Amino acid sequence: MSKTELEVGAGYEVFNPPILEMQPGEPNHQLGRFFTVTALEDGGARVYDGAYDSGVSTVYLPDDIVSLLRFQKLDKSGETQFADLMTALASSAAAANEQRTLVAAHGTDKEAVDASHRFFTQFLSGQVKGLAAKGVINPNLAVVMTELATGVSLA
Template sequence: MANTLEFEVGAGYEVANPPKLAVGDDQHHQLSRFFTVLATDEHGVSVYDGWYGEGFSSLHLPHDVLAQLDVTRLPSRGEAGAADLANAIATSAAAAIERRDQVKEHGAAEQSVHASQRFFVQFFSGQIRGLASKGLINPDLAVQMISLSTGVELTVGE
C-alpha cells in the first residue's frame, strides 16, 4: 500500500513491519504498530501514532517510507469509540487505585495519593494514545486530553 490515494483521513491502520524512522536531528522513532491518518498530500501522509517527540503529536511519512510498509486498514468500529474511552478511564482508575494501595503499604498515605495520581496520568495517557493511534478516537482530542492531564503542551506538527 504505497499510494497515498489508498489512505483515508481519519482511518486507523496496522503496520506489520513498523520501521525506525529518522525524525528531527539524529532522533530515531520506532513507528507504532498502529496509526491514524491525519492528512494526505503529494509528498506522503501525516499520521498520528501516539508519538510526542519534541512536543509534536504527528509525523509525516513520505512515499519512500510508505512503499516499505505492510499496512492493513483497521475495520471501522462505529460508535465503539465512546465505550473504548470509558473502558480506558475505568482501567486507568483501577490501576491507579491498585498502585495507591501498593505504595500505602510501604509509605505514607500522602505519598500513595501522589503516586496514584502520577500513575493514573501516565496509564491514562497511554490508553488514549493507543485508542487514537487505532483511529478509535480523534487524535486532536487525544492530544488535548493528554495535555490537560499532564500539563505538557503538545502541538500537531511534522
C-alpha cells in the first residue's frame, strides 16, 4: 500500500501492525490495529491509534513503513457513527453496573456506587479512544469527551 491511498480524517484497519522504533530513549510502540490519519506529510503520514495516555498524541509513519502495511479503509456514515457511540455508552454502562454489583457484594452501597462511577469513566474513556482510532470521531473530540466523562484535564 502507499501513502497516496490514505485520506486525512479516515479510519483504517491494519492487518499487520508493526512495532515502531521511536526516538532514542523512548520505548518502541506497537501500532494499533486501527488508526486515523491526522495528516499527510512529505515522506509519510501522521496517525492516531488511541494508544496514548493523555491528550492527542500521534505517531509518524514514514513512507517505507506505510508501504509495508496491509490496511483497509473503514466505512463510516452519520448513522454508523451514532450507532458506534451509543454502543460505547451502552457497553460502558453495562460494565459499570456489573462492577457495582461486584463491589456491593463486599462493601457498602456508597462504595459500590463510587466504584461504578469510576469504572464507567475508565471504560468509556477507553471506548472513546477506540472510536477515535477507527476514525469514527475526531481525536480532538475524543479528548474533550474523555475530559467531560472523567473530569480530568488531558491537555
